[in-house]
Amino acid sequence: MRFTTFTVFCTILLTLELRVESITRHTNVKCEVLDQSFVEFPVCNLKVLGRGIIAENVYIKILKLPVQKISVNFGVYKKLSGYHPFLFNVTIDLCHYMKHPNPMNIVHYFHTAVKPYSNFNHSCPYNVSCNQHDIVVKDFVLTDQMFAKIPLPMGSYMFSIKMATDDVWRARLNTYFDVNVDNQN
Template identity: 80%
Template sequence: MRFIIIRVFCTITLSLEINGESITRHTNVKCEVLDKSFAEFPVCKLNVLGRGIIAESVYMKFLKLPIKKISVNFTVYKKLSGYHPFLFNVTVDFCHYMKHPNPMNIFHYFYTAVKPYSNFNHSCPYNVSESYHDILVKDFVLTDTMFAKIPLPTGNYMFSIKLATDDVWRVVLNTYFDVNVENKY
């Protein structure tokens, strides 16, 4: 408990370094399938929607259904001399979370940010007969308000999202973004 309080204090202190208005934007996205018989990524890209507005689009097609148990590992990395773990490394039973969302869980903040851009809004199981069970995130744009409750200091970051079914890691999605980039659009 004491370690968590120290981490939160350090994060808030580091966030006070940011002078002026924070600006966030995607810089890259990489999708990796660890089990090629489980899923594939027909779409994994960034789109430029407008001047300085970069959106992420990901489409993951499940090849092995039904899925009854899903675990999601969410880790935040900060780039120093390479990417190093920073602040969060949380594993969530996604099926349980969808039935009983907990706003006190840090995963809840990230899920609610992506939810309007995605179709994963129902609980398990993911069935064979229905094609809408594929995961789709379309035109997800980072905004500064998404980081209002979790302030991040200036720098380059990576969100790593790992997906496991039946306790076997199947998919890794790495999203790279910058915080407080200079406004040179």
């Protein structure tokens, strides 16, 4: 246990050394429907807002209501020769997290980053009887401050979110981004 803690601490220190002038940027987004009778993605794209400013837009339309139980798998992957697991891969009960947000949970960092750009802000049951309850992420731009508590070394990454209801995987959202794009050798 001490060796693992020491290794993580050293990795974070080295990462902080390497990230002097960090620039993060979206490179791609892919939305995949695993159960077409349950969910659809009317919007899943990147939009250029300005020079070097790329925003992600995702619209998730849930077709069956109400949603009582939601599980979400979060994973970060680093591109080496293909995408390989990096840092963490966790599955959480989203309904429990939304009722009792825990700032010590790794998911909390990602939720607080997306929260200003999203309407996803309440707990279960998730009633989708009208369009205002569809999940929308609009003009989400990555900033270096989002990675202040979880520093990433220079490279290309994929952030994968896989959603399940009633223990059946329904959809997958993969967001691709680069760290230190302008400073690479």
